Amino acid sequence: MVQKQAYGSVLLKADDILEFLSSDDTQHRLSEIAKHTGLTPPTASKILNTLLLIGYVQKDPDTKLFSLGPRLLKYANKSLHQLSIKRIAQPFLEDLQKATGETVHLGIHEFDHIKYITKIASKKPVSLYSEIGKSIPMYCSAMGKAVLADLDDDDINYYLEKNELISKTENTITTAERLFEEVNLARQEGFAFDNGEHDLDVFCIGSSITVGRTNYGAISISLPIYRLSNEVLESLKQNLLTTKENLIGTLR
The missing domain is CATH 1.10.10.10 (Winged helix-like DNA-binding domain superfamily/Winged helix DNA-binding domain)
Known part of the structure; x- marks a missing residue:
């Protein structure tokens, strides 16, 4: 050969x-x-x-x-960081997917976007298309807004200075005031929503994984909007927050 x-x-x-x-x-x-x-x-x-x-x-x-040089070491640390959180989070994501029956993701904050690094797809007849390695804007994603909620207001303002809030769907947040409302709600509740803001027919609930001042990324549950009900939403919230608490406990 x-x-x-x-x-x-x-x-x-x-x-x-x-x-x-x-x-x-x-x-x-x-x-x-x-x-x-x-x-x-x-x-x-x-x-x-x-x-x-x-x-x-x-x-x-x-x-x-x-x-x-320091730049090479930064990339090396970034790679180790990604590999570590993927390995640690995997069993928790598997349990979350079994409990909800819906698609779950693990994402990391990278260059003002959320990058999917792990996915466990739903086995239901209608599931969602998403691609490992794909990056989506933070302002119109549940994981992104959850990560923003862990930042100081000054850091969020800096993010807004660098990133135009471009409409992806008719539901996309396109003003700083509205985004801050979502961020403040996420700070209170411990999770954030993407209600058809990136993909019109998709609902997503996400929560950040932050220990102290270190953010390890975020986890989310996604499903077609037609499968969402008040009862389903309450179950998603409970399972997501339980998974977040257990995962953070492992990282401490």
């Missing part, structure tokens, strides 16, 4: 450099990096300059020694 050739040899060389820098906690000279990666000093220097520019490595201005 013919092995496919990787595209972008410079990326592979950059990976060799990063691998070497991560092998210990010490800083290294350009000559060391070139020797241990099999690169010429000019080639290693060019790649290091690019990695410096994007923050994947850092260079001590006095000693001229290189080490891993």
Whole structure:
């Protein structure tokens, strides 16, 4: 079998450099990096300059020694954070889905959006389409509004400065005043609603998973609006809050 050739040899060389820098906690000279990666000093220097520019490595201005940069470490921590909350939340989500019979999600706050990272679909005849990895705006999602509710008002105002409240459906909240009403209600109740605000025929109830000042994401239950009744809503609230309490208890 013919092995496919990787595209972008410079990326592979950059990976060799990063691998070497991560092998210990010490800083290294350009000559060391070139020797241990099999690169010429000019080639290693060019790649290091690019990695410096994007923050994947850092260079001590006095000693001229290189080490891993803060931006790469931020991504690494983000990845570990996602993997950890997915693993921890999985059994709680499974229990929540069995208790409600509806689709449940786990999402994380990423770049002013909520990103789906786990989903357990309903087995009922009509279930909902959603895609792992998809991101939706915070202002028109139950999980997003629940996460916003855990922020200070100043942080929410900053979010509003950066994000236009664009109508997704006829039910979408498009004013700051209305969004703050929803956020304040979520602060009191411990959950938030998406009542056909992102998808017209979908109702969603979500709650954030925050311990202290650290937010681990949010969980939600989604269902077609036609299946919603007062009795169903009360059951969803109770099961969601119980799941939230149990999950937070595990994270403490």
